[in-house]
Amino acid sequence: MGQGSNPIDPKGSVAEEQYGLILLSLGIMILVTVVVFVLYFYAIVKYRRKPGDNTIPKQVEGSHKLEIIWTVIPMILLFILAVPSVALTFSQDVDYSDDPEVIQVKATGHQFWWEFEYPDLGIYTAQDLVLPVNQRVQFELTSSDVIHSFWIPAMGGKMDTNPGMINKLYLDTPAEPGVLKGKCAEFCGESHALMDFKVIVLSEEDYNAWVEDMQTPANTTVSADVQSGEELFKQNCMSCHAIDAGSPGLGPNLKGFADREVVAGFLEMTDDNVYKWIRDPAYFKGDRVEMPGLFLEDEQYQDIAEYLKTLKLE
Ligand code: HEC
Ligand SMILES: [Cu+2]
Incomplete structure (x- = not known):
């Protein structure tokens, strides 16, 4: 596991409390083991049978x-x-859904990607969960298909996402900005291992700027060199991918796509990878991937990839 994805390097108070419990149980187990072994060796040395001693x-x-x-x-x-x-289990099983101070996020697991909705802000996004420092976040977890499990190892315990059900989990964000790794922690199909997401923790100020950028409608006039790409995108891709953050889709919302560090949750963001992904998603994530291959010409994919590069936040 890389940086920012380690349960024994906790970030945020929920994870720190859970880590405290791990240390407590570990401490007690070590104490028991040491005491038992010391007594054991003491007994076999001190009380071993001496030559000539036949008493019982x-x-x-x-x-x-x-x-x-x-x-x-x-x-x-x-x-x-x-x-x-028991005390911690109950104190961490609190529902902050009605607390105006707490950020509300609906996270939905899909084969094989994550969608995040901020109902109070009217924002949908995917792959990158953006949060401010030092904040409590109430998650409503669900799935659109099979059982997944939502886990941000450094921030605290994981929870299943079940189709047709809402599971609630709250977590606290770290004190410092940074990037943490999130995972699907329930085997959900052949590309389960690629079902990663990022938790981008920003300063209060940067977070507010991000919210504002996301709420700004997409620029409808694109420059001439990506017009054909835009046209192709509208014809072939718009049915599943929104480019404004205000609506969900059958695929990831692509507002700010070009600012992401990875494509489809795991592929490094390079021009070549964007092109390869849109040309043949199943090559990367197998037949169960929900994005179809579309039988366009190579050049058309190139044009679309060029257009996708313009999907940046202001
Ligand atoms: C039937 C719906 C559908 C259509 C049509 C579709 N996609 Fe997708 N797309 C998806 C789904 C679902 C995913 C998520 C796949 C995954 O990661 O498992 C996705 C993922 C992506 C991603 C990665 C997004 C990210 O956040 O990293 C890009 C880029 C993308 N699609 C572009 C396109 C383009 C360009 C087209 C048109 C040529 C297109 N898609 C057509 C459903 C669709
Ligand atoms: Cu999954």
């Missing part, structure tokens, strides 16, 4: 004292583990 050692069967000791100590340890685990 003192028998301790049925000793109340011993039985109480080895019942009570594990009970205390389990208690120390159980109280914070």
Whole structure:
């Protein structure tokens, strides 16, 4: 796992609290292991049979004292583990859907990409989940097809996305801007492993600018050299891909597409990769990919790829 995708390098308070629990259980397990091994070696060294000694050692069967000791100590340890685990489980199972201070995001898993809707802002986006620093985010998770699982390892626990169901999860964003990795954590088909997304954490100011850019309608007058690409895009692609952030689609919303670091959630953003992707998505993500290959001419794909490069935020 790369930078920003590590559950034992937590970012944000939800992940930090969960990490605290991991450390607590690990500490107790190490303590038990060490004590047991020390006693074990002490006993086999000190009490081993000495030459010529044929007496039978003192028998301790049925000793109340011993039985109480080895019942009570594990009970205390389990208690120390159980109280914070149960308390944290309940304190993190809170629904902030009606809290105006909390950012609301609906995340939908698709074979094999993620869509994010910000209902309060009228924004749809895909692949990149953009969030400000130091904020609580309430997620409503669902799926359009099979069961996926939404996971941002550095930010806290994962949760399934089920078709026809809404699961709720809140997370807190990190204190510092940065890029974290998100994953689908439930095997969902042959390109499950490519179902990644990015969490782009911005300063408050940059986030507000992003929201404003996303809410600005797309420029309808494109320069002459990409007009044919735009025309082809309208004819062949618009039925699934919106270029304004205000509406969902059968495919990822492409507002700001050219600003993304990756194509289709995993391919490096280069001119060549954009072209190759739109020409034959199934080559990369297999037959179950929901974007069809369209049998256009190579040049037409080139033109469309040129046009896609203009889909930048202002
Ligand atoms: C039937 C609907 C459909 C049509 C038609 C379609 N696409 Fe897609 N497109 C999708 C889906 C679904 C995905 C997501 C695939 C995935 O990543 O698993 C996608 C992904 C993409 C991506 C990657 C988006 C990102 O955020 O990284 C690009 C770029 C793209 N399509 C461009 C096009 C172009 C250009 C055309 C027309 C030539 C086109 N698509 C036609 C459904 C469609
Ligand atoms: Cu998945």
